[in-house]
Amino acid sequence: MTAQPMxxxxxxxxxxxxxxxxxxxxxxxxxxxxxxFYTEEVRDERDRTGFRGVTMDxxxxxxxxxxxxGPLRIGRYGIDARRSSRWRSQPSGTPSARNASP
Structure with missing residues (x-):
C-alpha cells in the first residue's frame, strides 16, 4: 500500500x-x-505589480x-488563467512544464 503524500x-x-x-x-x-510552488511579488520601483509562481525546481x-x-481577478490583479492552469496541470520538471513560456 502506498502512503498518501503530505x-x-x-x-x-x-x-x-x-x-x-x-x-x-x-x-x-x-x-x-x-x-x-510558492509565490513571489513582482515589483516596479515603487509598488507591487503582480505575482510570479516558482516551482520547487x-x-x-x-x-x-x-x-x-479580464474577468478573473484577485483584488487589483488580473489572473492569466491560460498560463497558470497549463502550468498547474503539468507535474514539476516535465518537459512541457519546463518549456512553457513565462
Missing part, C-alpha cells in the same frame, strides 16, 4: 514569512520529496498582474 497549504498576512518557511522546508527535504512564471485585464 500536502501543506500556507496562508497568512502579506510579508509574514509564508514563502520563506516553504523554501526552508523544501531545502531541508530536497527536490525529490517536494512539489508544488526553480521554474518561475508570472501568474497575476495589475496590467492584465
Amino acid at each position: 500536502m501543506i497549504l500556507s496562508t497568512g498576512k502579506p510579508r509574514s514569512g509564508k514563502s520563506t518557511a516553504v523554501q526552508a522546508i523544501a531545502r531541508r527535504l530536497g527536490p525529490k520529496r517536494c512539489g508544488g 526553480g521554474e518561475a512564471r508570472n501568474v497575476a498582474s495589475a496590467n492584465i485585464d
